[in-house]
Amino acid sequence: MLKVKNLHASIDGKEILKGINLEVNAGEVHAIMGPNGSGKSTLANVIAGREEYEMTQGEISLDSADLTELDPEERAHRGVFLSFQYPIEIPGVSVTNFIKTAINETRKAQGKDEMPAKDMLKMLRDKSELLEIDRKFLSRSLNEGFSGGEKKRNEIFQMAMLEPKLAILDETDSGLDIDALRIVANGVNKLRSKDNATIVITHYQRLLDHIIPDFVHVLYNGRIVKTGGKELAHQLEERGYDWIKEEVEA
Amino acid sequence: MSFKENILSSFLALENEVNTDSYVHELRSKALSDFESKGLPLRKDEAYKYTSLKSLFNKDYSFFPKEEAAISYGDIKQYLMHQIDAYRVIFIDGIYSSHLSQTTHDKFDVCLMSSTLNNPKYASVIENYYNKLAGDDSLTSLNTAFAREGAYIHIPKNVHVEKPIEIVNFSTGNEASLMLQPRNLVVVGENSQVQIIERQQSLTENATLTNSVTEIFADKRSMVDYYKIQNDLTTASLIDHTTVEQKDNSEVRLHTFSFGGALTRNNLTFYQRGEHCNSVLNGVTIIGGKQHVDHSTLVHHTAPNCESFQEYKQIFDDRSVGVFNGKVLVDKVAQKINAFQQNNNILISDKATINAKPQLEIFADDVRCSHGCTIGQLDEDALFYMQSRGIGKKEARALLMFAFANSVLESVKIPEIKTRITKLIANKLGVEIGFDL
Numbered sequence: 001m002l003k004v005k006n007l008h009a010s011i012d013g014k015e016i017l018k019g020i021n022l023e024v025n026a027g028e029v030h031a032i033m034g035p036n037g038s039g040k041s042t043l044a045n046v047i048a049g050r051e052e053y054e055m056t057q058g059e060i061s062l063d064s065a066d067l068t069e070l071d072p073e074e075r076a077h078r079g080v081f082l083s084f085q086y087p088i089e090i091p092g093v094s095v096t097n098f099i100k101t102a103i104n105e106t107r108k109a110q111g112k113d114e115m116p117a118k119d120m121l122k123m124l125r126d127k128s129e130l131l132e133i134d135r136k137f138l139s140r141s142l143n144e145g146f147s148g149g150e151k152k153r154n155e156i157f158q159m160a161m162l163e164p165k166l167a168i169l170d171e172t173d174s175g176l177d178i179d180a181l182r183i184v185a186n187g188v189n190k191l192r193s194k195d196n197a198t199i200v201i202t203h204y205q206r207l208l209d210h211i212i213p214d215f216v217h218v219l220y221n222g223r224i225v226k227t228g229g230k231e232l233a234h235q236l237e238e239r240g241y242d243w244i245k246e247e248v249e250a
Numbered sequence: 251m252s253f254k255e256n257i258l259s260s261f262l263a264l265e266n267e268v269n270t271d272s273y274v275h276e277l278r279s280k281a282l283s284d285f286e287s288k289g290l291p292l293r294k295d296e297a298y299k300y301t302s303l304k305s306l307f308n309k310d311y312s313f314f315p316k317e318e319a320a321i322s323y324g325d326i327k328q329y330l331m332h333q334i335d336a337y338r339v340i341f342i343d344g345i346y347s348s349h350l351s352q353t354t355h356d357k358f359d360v361c362l363m364s365s366t367l368n369n370p371k372y373a374s375v376i377e378n379y380y381n382k383l384a385g386d387d388s389l390t391s392l393n394t395a396f397a398r399e400g401a402y403i404h405i406p407k408n409v410h411v412e413k414p415i416e417i418v419n420f421s422t423g424n425e426a427s428l429m430l431q432p433r434n435l436v437v438v439g440e441n442s443q444v445q446i447i448e449r450q451q452s453l454t455e456n457a458t459l460t461n462s463v464t465e466i467f468a469d470k471r472s473m474v475d476y477y478k479i480q481n482d483l484t485t486a487s488l489i490d491h492t493t494v495e496q497k498d499n500s501e502v503r504l505h506t507f508s509f510g511g512a513l514t515r516n517n518l519t520f521y522q523r524g525e526h527c528n529s530v531l532n533g534v535t536i537i538g539g540k541q542h543v544d545h546s547t548l549v550h551h552t553a554p555n556c557e558s559f560q561e562y563k564q565i566f567d568d569r570s571v572g573v574f575n576g577k578v579l580v581d582k583v584a585q586k587i588n589a590f591q592q593n594n595n596i597l598i599s600d601k602a603t604i605n606a607k608p609q610l611e612i613f614a615d616d617v618r619c620s621h622g623c624t625i626g627q628l629d630e631d632a633l634f635y636m637q638s639r640g641i642g643k644k645e646a647r648a649l650l651m652f653a654f655a656n657s658v659l660e661s662v663k664i665p666e667i668k669t670r671i672t673k674l675i676a677n678k679l680g681v682e683i684g685f686d687l
Contacts, residue, residue, distance in 0.1 A: 048638050052630075076640035088635040092653025098639070101649065106640035158639060 001026045001197050002047070002166055007058035009046045015056070016042040018222035024166070027194040031208055031233060032201045034219035035241045040201045041085060043219070044170045048082040049075045062166060076102075077109040079165030079196075083155040083172050090142040095154065096124065098142045099161050106162065127160040131187045148175030156187045163191075168199045173207035185210030205237035218244055253290070253307050257282075260313040261395065268398055274367045277381050281394035288388035297387075300573040300605040301515055301544040306459055306487050311429035313396060315343040319422040321453070323350060326420060329451045334666045336447075337415040339401040343422055344430045346399060358409050363400040363433055375404055379437050383465040383493045385519065390491050393463040397433035400464075403446070407439035407469070414445040414664060419462075421486070423454030434464040436474070443473040445664060450482050450511075458486040465493055468500040470524065475503050475663050481510040481674055484539060491517045498524030498553075505662060506533040507671055508543045509678050515544040522549070522556045522584075529558040534655045534671075536678050538567035538598075546575040551584040551614075560591040563655045566602035577609040578619060585614045591621035596628060596654060648679040 007020040016039045024030050034040050046053050047060060049072035060067045067075055090098065104114045115123075128135060131153050143151050152172055159167055169188070173181055188198065188211050200211055208216075208230065216232040217224045220241070225248045226232065236244075251259075261282055268275060290307055291298040321342050330338070337360045340350040346362040353361040359372075366372035384390045401417040419432050430450075438444055452458045468474050480488060488511055494502050508514055520529045535543045549558045564572050574593045595604045608621045628650055636646035652675055662668045 050634050050638075071643065072634060072637035073640050073642045073646075076638055080638075082638050084635060084638075088629070088632045090632055090635070090650070090653060092656045093649060098636075098649075101645070102636075102639040102641055105642060105645060109640070162639065 001063055003059070003061045004047070005059040007043075007046065007060065008056045009042060009053050010056055011042070011053050016053075016222055017046065020058070020219075020222075020224055022217065022224065024197045024199060026197055028215065029192070029198045029200065029211060029213045031213035031216045032199060032219055033203065033216060033233065033236055035245075036203075038219045039222045040219050041170055044082055044168045044199075044201055047075075047168060048072055048080060073105070074109070076162075076164075077106050081159050081162055081164030081167045083152075083159060083167065083169045085171040085174065087143050087151040087155055089144045089146075091144045093142050094139050095142050096138045099124070099158055102158070102162060123161060127157060130160060130190060131157045132183050133157055149177060149180040152176055153180060153184055156184050160187060160191055165196050166199070167191075167196065168201065170201045171203065172200070173202055173204065181207065182210065205233040208233045220244060220248055251310060254286070256311065256313075257285070257392075263314065264396060264398070269368050272368055273373070273377060274380065278395050278397075281391040284386070285388050285391040285395055288391065291388060297546060297575070300571075300575075301513070301542065303489070303513075303515075306513060309427045309457055309459075311427050311459060312425040313429055313431075315345065315425050315428065317424065318345055319343055319424050321347065321350070321420065321422065325453065326350065326418075326451075329418060329420075329449065331414065331416055331447060331666055331670065334414070334664075336413050339415070339417050341399060341419045341432065343424065343428060344399055344419070344432070358406060358411065359402060359404040360415050361402050363402045363435065364398055366402045367398075372402070372404075375437060379465065379467055380435055381465075383467065383495050383521070384463050385491060385493060385517070387491075387517075389461055389489055390463055393431045393433060393461050393491070396431040397463065400433035400435070403434070403436045403444070405438045405442045405444050407441055409439070409442045411442070411444040414447055417446065417448045419450045419460065421452045421456075421458040423452065423456030423458075425456065427457040427459070430458065430460045430462075432460065432462045434462075436464065436466040438466070438468050438472040438474055440470045440472060442469070445475040445477075447477045447479065447667065449479040450486065450488055452483045452486040455483055455485045458482075460486070460488045460490075462488065463491045466495070466502065468494065468496045468502050470497045471499045472497075473501045476505070477662070477664075477667055478504070478506045478516075479671075479674075480506065480508040480514055483510065484512050484541065486511050487513040489515045489517075493519045493521070494529070495521045495523055496527040496529060499526045500524065501528040501530075503530035503532070503661065505658070506545070507674070508533065508535040509537065509674055511541065511543070513542045515546070517546050519548045520550065520558065522551050522553055522558070525553050525555045527553065527556040529556075530661065531558070531560040532658045532661060533562040533564070534658050534675075535562070535564035535566075535572060536651070536655070536675060537565075537570040537572070540569050542571045544573035544575070546573070548577045548579065549589065551578070551580045551587045551589065554583060554585045554587065556584065557588045558590065560593075561658055562593045563658050564593070564595045564604065565598065565651050565654070566595065566604060567598040569599070569601045571602070572604040574604070574606045574623075575609070576607070576621070577611070578621070580610075580612040580614050580617055580619065582613040585616045587614070587617045587619075589617070589619040593621075593623045594654070595623075595625045596651065597625060598628065645681050648676070648681040651679060652676075
């Protein structure tokens with residue numbers, strides 16, 4: 001589904017990604033781990049199309065279609081979703097209206113009619129139940145005054161509403177307490193299917209106890225330096241990243 | 251012909267048509283000499299430091315159209331609140347249009363000013379209120395000298411006017427360039443309520459300059475909601491002078507929506523002359539191109555225990571220029587007042603300008619006065635966030651701008667106006683998304 005080949009990217013002239021290769025197939029969950037500053041969030045933002053990052057080399061494609069020249073919204077229309085590490089507060093726009101606009105703009109881009117209000121309401125009801133979100137929450141301004149946990153839950157709620165092909169969860173576990181972590185992980189698991197794929201970016205292994213990855217990649221200094229199964233995450237939890245750094249630098 | 255010569259000959263022409271032996275005409279003659287001695291405001295005058303009127307007054311304006319234009323309801327329907335039942339006072343090139351208007355003298359008066367000026371029935375209202383509130387600046391004098399038409403609204407006490415009142419001044423472009431001097435008088439009695447919508451609209455691209463004066467008297471416990479819709483063509487300019495006087499426990503809310511016009515100057519003055527008054531001055535400005543919008547407000551607290559709220563949200567694109575000159579004056583006797591002023595601006599382009607000048611003059615010692623002024627850009631992180639959810643850049647920008655302005659729309663009481671303004675904003679921002687936030 002997602003193919004990333006020899007991806008180099010920089011910001012303000014500083015190279016952050018130095019040749020990433022990654023292939024994610026439908027139905028799979030990939031975890032990307034790594035120490036601070038290794039380029040994890042940059043990778044997520046570059047796949048989502050953030051303009052501040054300059055892609056200097058390489059290829060990104062989704063279902064064989066090249067993404068590199070597309071705007072962020074066009075990537076979203078093709079099924080890319082990025083759950084933000086720090087979701088943005090947008091005063092004056094309610095959660096419901098934001099999601100409604102996002103869904104209908106996507107449908108418009110796909111040549112479909114707007115979603116009928118009845119269907120939209122049912123979907124809002126079902127998905128808010130899935131993420132144990134209070135209905136009152138939906139009429140509040142997007143992320144404004146939300147706690148860290150509420151913001152993250154709201155990200156996964158939006159993901160549930162938008163039903164992306166490829167979901168990238170950037171540090172979704174940071175700022176979550178144990179209960180919120182369980183709710184978010186449960187939501188992500190229920191949304192998994194053979195047709196979609198998930199990339200989980202995280203620092204810690206604890207989220208991966210709930211969302212079981214098929215592959216774990218270690219990102220260090222702008223490159224994927226190690227790939228393994230879910231046991232690699234446990235190893236990192238026990239031993240930290242230093243041994244990886246030593247291996248790389250050896 | 252210079253503007254000054256034009257004024258003199260136009261005044262002589264006016265005298266041939268109006269009753270010169272009247273109270274109002276005495277005011278006119280005096281105002282003309284006041285204007286002549288003061289002259290047009292210049293950039294060196296503090297009040298016009300950021301707004302030059304020079305380009306407006308170098309044209310050869312006609313003060314009165316030579317002939318009456320034939321305009322049908324179909325030509326202007328789109329500019330009216332046609333979905334709702336309303337009283338209407340409509341002028342075409344400054345001349346009252348009876349077939350487009352819907353006036354009343356039933357329990358209260360909503361009619362044309364000219365019909366009241368020489369009618370003994372209205373003499374006491376005219377003598378007690380007309381020109382009692384308007385300022386003494388030169389352009390107000392110019393209006394007083396030439397004013398012969400406008401809306402006359404007199405609501406006696408204990409009347410709740412159910413339908414809104416629309417005042418619309420159309421210009422047809424039959425004259426190459428026309429200067430209009432509309433004059434509105436609004437007198438609202440004790441315990442009465444009224445909603446008024448005012449608009450200037452050119453129908454062609456011939457230049458129009460409107461120099462409008464409105465006086466609003468709100469007696470005890472009255473409520474007045476006043477909406478100014480400024481969405482004219484960019485060949486039209488407007489200098490508006492609106493002055494409000496409030497008595498005890500009255501509430502006056504005045505909204506100004508400025509999207510159109512070449513140059514718009516709003517001089518808005520509130521005098522609180524009674525206790526427990528509440529004044530609201532709200533505005534949304536969204537302009538681009540070479541448009542210029544100037545809000546010069548004054549709230550004068552002369553009595554204790556009152557409140558005033560000002561909130562102006564403004565967005566400037568291209569080379570547009572904005573001015574916000576907001577003054578709050580609190581007299582020594584005006585203790586325990588709460589005066590709030592907020593002015594937030596977004597500059598979309600590097601070439602756009604906002605000149606913001608909040609002024610507080612406080613002579614009382616037990617008051618709450620606050621003001622805030624911000625100038626910023628659209629948040630790039632928020633744009634990317636919205637784009638990453640599938641909302642196009644243009645729509646994302648529009649949604650952010652709408653959200654920015656939305657707090658002002660929340661206080662609009664008439665749903666049709668809210669819908670109309672929302673549509674105007676969507677048009678102005680060039681998007682088709684609904685903003686039912």
